[in-house]
Amino acid sequence: MLNPTCSVTLVADGDTYTAFPLSNAVLAGLRPLTAQQFGYDKIAGSGVEIAAGRVTGIDPQARTARLGDGRSIPYDRLVIAPGIDVKFDAIKGYGEAAAEVMPHAWTNGAQVALLAKQLEAMPEDGVVVISAPVAPLRCPLGPYERASMMALFLKARKPKAKLIVLDSKDSFILQKQFEAAWAELYPGLIEWIGLSQGGNLTEVDVANKTLITDFESYKADVANVIPPQRAAEITSTAGVADRTGWCPVDPITFESQLVPNIHVIGDAAIAGAMPKAASAASAEGKICAAAIAELLQGKTPQPRELGSSCYSLIAPDFALAIGDKYRPTDGQFMEVEGNATSTPADATAAQHAQEAKSADAWFAATTRETFG
Amino acid sequence: MAKPLINVPAKAKRGEVIEIKTLISHVMETGFRHSNIGEFLPRDIITQLVCHYNGEEIFRADLFPAIAANPFITFHTVATESGMLTFEWTGDNGFSATGQANIAVVD
Numbered sequence: 001m002l003n004p005t006c007s008v009t010l011v012a013d014g015d016t017y018t019a020f021p022l023s024n025a026v027l028a029g030l031r032p033l034t035a036q037q038f039g040y041d042k043i044a045g046s047g048v049e050i051a052a053g054r055v056t057g058i059d060p061q062a063r064t065a066r067l068g069d070g071r072s073i074p075y076d077r078l079v080i081a082p083g084i085d086v087k088f089d090a091i092k093g094y095g096e097a098a099a100e101v102m103p104h105a106w107t108n109g110a111q112v113a114l115l116a117k118q119l120e121a122m123p124e125d126g127v128v129v130i131s132a133p134v135a136p137l138r139c140p141l142g143p144y145e146r147a148s149m150m151a152l153f154l155k156a157r158k159p160k161a162k163l164i165v166l167d168s169k170d171s172f173i174l175q176k177q178f179e180a181a182w183a184e185l186y187p188g189l190i191e192w193i194g195l196s197q198g199g200n201l202t203e204v205d206v207a208n209k210t211l212i213t214d215f216e217s218y219k220a221d222v223a224n225v226i227p228p229q230r231a232a233e234i235t236s237t238a239g240v241a242d243r244t245g246w247c248p249v250d251p252i253t254f255e256s257q258l259v260p261n262i263h264v265i266g267d268a269a270i271a272g273a274m275p276k277a278a279s280a281a282s283a284e285g286k287i288c289a290a291a292i293a294e295l296l297q298g299k300t301p302q303p304r305e306l307g308s309s310c311y312s313l314i315a316p317d318f319a320l321a322i323g324d325k326y327r328p329t330d331g332q333f334m335e336v337e338g339n340a341t342s343t344p345a346d347a348t349a350a351q352h353a354q355e356a357k358s359a360d361a362w363f364a365a366t367t368r369e370t371f372g
Numbered sequence: 373m374a375k376p377l378i379n380v381p382a383k384a385k386r387g388e389v390i391e392i393k394t395l396i397s398h399v400m401e402t403g404f405r406h407s408n409i410g411e412f413l414p415r416d417i418i419t420q421l422v423c424h425y426n427g428e429e430i431f432r433a434d435l436f437p438a439i440a441a442n443p444f445i446t447f448h449t450v451a452t453e454s455g456m457l458t459f460e461w462t463g464d465n466g467f468s469a470t471g472q473a474n475i476a477v478v479d
């Protein structure tokens with residue numbers, strides 16, 4: 001422990017956590033969903049008190065967090081890492097009920113299981129449509145990794161099927177690499193329609209399983225609607241989200257710029273150039289913990305550098321990777337020049353296979369470090 | 373160049389206000405840039421969109437470098453009679469593109 005005199009309480013919603021990195025592989029049948037799920041027992045064993053429940057209210061003056069069952073937990077420092085909410089109201093016709101027909105599969109395990117089940121059940125010559133949202137989104141590579149994993153499944157199991165990606169953006173990260181890999185592994189299977197080809201989803205017709213853009217309608221057998229996103233609800237309750245829907249923080253301590261003594265880490269925070277990724281969230285957690293330990297001892301936390309790396313599986317032995325380092329500069333996380341790495345567009349099969357191994361190793365190490 | 377995208381409702385009631393959407397892709401050069409060897413890069417943008425409804429001009433827009441490379445323009449008109457809407461984009465270096473859409477107006 002960084003500071004053995006503090007006591008730490010973890011409020012955990014439910015008894016398992018579903019990790020999203022590698023979750024797209026569940027859709028291809030490469031991993032069971034249970035391989036993504038982790039309990040809190042070992043964390044409890046390390047001296048952290050676990051309070052099961054949801055935080056429903058925060059009183060920044062009294063410095064208490066209230067749980068759904070009425071319990072109230074006092075704090076000196078509160079850290080929130082609640083992740084994201086999909087904006088159900090951003091797409092006409094979409095909503096919580098619609099997500100049971102057209103899953104987003106972006107925030108919980110049940111949605112991933114539903115999408116996997118739909119793929120399994122679709123006709124051999126069916127059409128899958130994925131809609132990818134505007135930035136900022138959780139896991140910028142995620143929609144394209146998902147397209148790749150679905151293509152792997154379709155190629156093996158539904159060889160006459162087609163996959164359309166409707167995108168609200170004109171380009172995406174590692175696009176050249178993805179497109180080269182798709183041409184090599186899944187020729188003719190994936191059609192990507194960007195913003196200026198009319199790919200921006202504006203409406204869904206749930207009854208007819210149809211996705212409607214500004215210019216076309218796409219009838220789907222399986223529709224995976226990934227809506228635009230914002231920091232999860234509790235950040236509004238706490239008053240730490242600004243008009244963008246995300247939470248501005250101090251990059252040295254991750255303390256909210258809006259409410260003192262509340263720290264925001266992970267996808268919910270505005271972390272400058274850093275992507276909304278588990279690797280970044282995990283690094284932020286460590287920095288935030290170190291800063292809080294220092295603050296409680298009356299010390300001044302110093303800026304710390306942190307790294308992020310993201311992997312994207314295209315096939316079992318084929319992955320793309322991207323990584324960078326970041327440092328607080330003028331109140332924001334900025335890239336540390338010269339550290340950006342990514343799988344080159346002309347990478348060899350051996351390099352792709354190595355990235356796939358690294359992805360597995362990264363996932364195993366990060367989840368072991370977090371959950372024991 | 374990709375075909376311009378046009379969305380006009382296929383059917384409308386007479387007198388109804390209808391929404392028209394257009395999107396055209398174009399490799400834009402703002403006219404404010406120099407190449408890596410310092411040469412001035414001349415402006416290359418779409419400068420105008422004009423729409424006619426059964427021959428009558430109903431919409432005209434002049435476009436400037438601060439507008440998106442791929443202009444997405446939405447406007448409204450009143451559905452008066454069945455017929456055709458034609459669209460013409462023009463721009464620098466003799467750029468020109470056209471498109472059309474039919475509408476059926478019912479009472």
Ligand SMILES: Cc1cc2nc3c(=O)[nH]c(=O)nc-3n(C[C@H](O)[C@H](O)[C@H](O)COP(=O)(O)OP(=O)(O)OC[C@H]3O[C@@H](n4cnc5c(N)ncnc54)[C@H](O)[C@@H]3O)c2cc1C
Binds near residue numbers: 019022
């Ligand atoms: C398909 C997909 C693929 C991805 N792949 C990768 C990858 O390869 N690499 C990578 O680095 N990242 C990846 N990510 C991104 C990664 O999952 C997120 O960046 C990461 O989970 C962010 O962590 P977080 O703690 O901010 O949020 P979360 O992991 O969502 O955790 C938030 C937790 O807080 C809980 N919670 C929310 N509100 C409350 C409340 N009021 N009270 C109590 N608990 C609450 C939630 O239930 C949840 O358990 C992927 C994401 C997706 C969707």
